Amino acid sequence: MARRKLHLQYILKNSARRATFKKRRANLLKKASELATLCDVDACVVVYGEGESRPEVWPPSATEATRILGRFQAMPETDRCYNMMDMEAFLTQRIAKLKQQLEKARRDNHERETALLLNQVIAGRRPGLVGLSKEELESLGSMVQRRIEDVENAKKLLDEKEESNPALAAALQLPEATLLLEPPVPYTAVTGNMEVDAPELDPRGWLLDVTNKAGGIGGGENGSFGGDLAGASTSGGGFGDMFQLGNTMAAGFPWADHEPFFPPAM
Structure with a gap:
């Protein structure tokens, strides 16, 4: 868990300030002892507490502390004040x-x-x-x-x-926009002319001829529209001619049959 950021400012509450001082001073003396033991260096810490008449000193031996402080005081002032920092x-x-x-x-x-x-x-x-x-x-x-x-x-x-890098230059060149069209598929067209000889028909005459043979629309014995289904399918009247005409119109084509296909022969 990460430690929260410490805001360095004076603690106004007396009880909290005294508790923080005791905890921090103990940690400082412990760090000085570890530094002197691990690195084999001379270290001395003197801490004056608020309202205390005697300071807290490390090392505990007064002789050792006096020796280290005397060595510090004997240093040149420039060296002594090089990293010194007061409030x-x-x-x-x-x-x-x-x-x-x-x-x-x-x-x-x-x-x-x-x-x-x-x-x-x-x-x-x-x-x-x-x-x-x-x-x-x-x-x-x-x-x-x-x-x-x-x-x-x-x-x-x-x-x-x-x-x-010429290869990079060639890769960065954008090709011109061209429309690519596939060539058309080759094919062969076979054309032919089929001629069908058929007489021109007059629709009016054809309708009159059908009417006469059927005996009139709505009347007659065999081929009329009003007659029965059997009479219309068996007689040789107008309906037979109509189907014959339809068959003859397909004459000349490959699928045309020489014989009438409807109505079936009885």
Whole structure:
């Protein structure tokens, strides 16, 4: 489980501050002991607690602690103060770091605002760039110029790759759009003229002839429409001639039969 971020600030509550001090001081003395044992170095820790008359010191031996502190005091001032940090130096370093973070956040926000403005201009929601301040116009022009330079650099890089690799250049070339049509399937058309010699028929005369032979529409003994089915199928009247005429119209074709196929012979 990840530890939550610790906010370094003064603890206002007395009981919580004293409990945190005791816990942190014990951890600090433990770390100093581990450092001296594992790395075989001289380490000394002196911690003054709030309201305490005597400090907490490690190593526990006063002679060893005095020796290490005397060695530290004998060092040149430049070496002694190289990594030394008091509360004032700590706060100054902290403030400088926060200022850097604030400046970076401002630059990022300004870049995002300019990019959003550029998208609005491209989408046509800022016709004529009306209502933009001088600073916004300068930022917008600077971003457009950077985008153009990025495109030009990308094109140059691609051209260099194509010159060094001919196979890549050939692969990147797009073929011209051509319409590919399949050739038509060859075939042979067989044509022929079939002539059928048939006399021209007058529909009115044909209808009168059928009517006379059938004895009139609605009357007659054998071939009339009003007669029975047997009479109409067996007589040699108008219906027989009609079927004969239908058969003769197919004369001359391969499927034509020389004999009438309907009605069947009795």
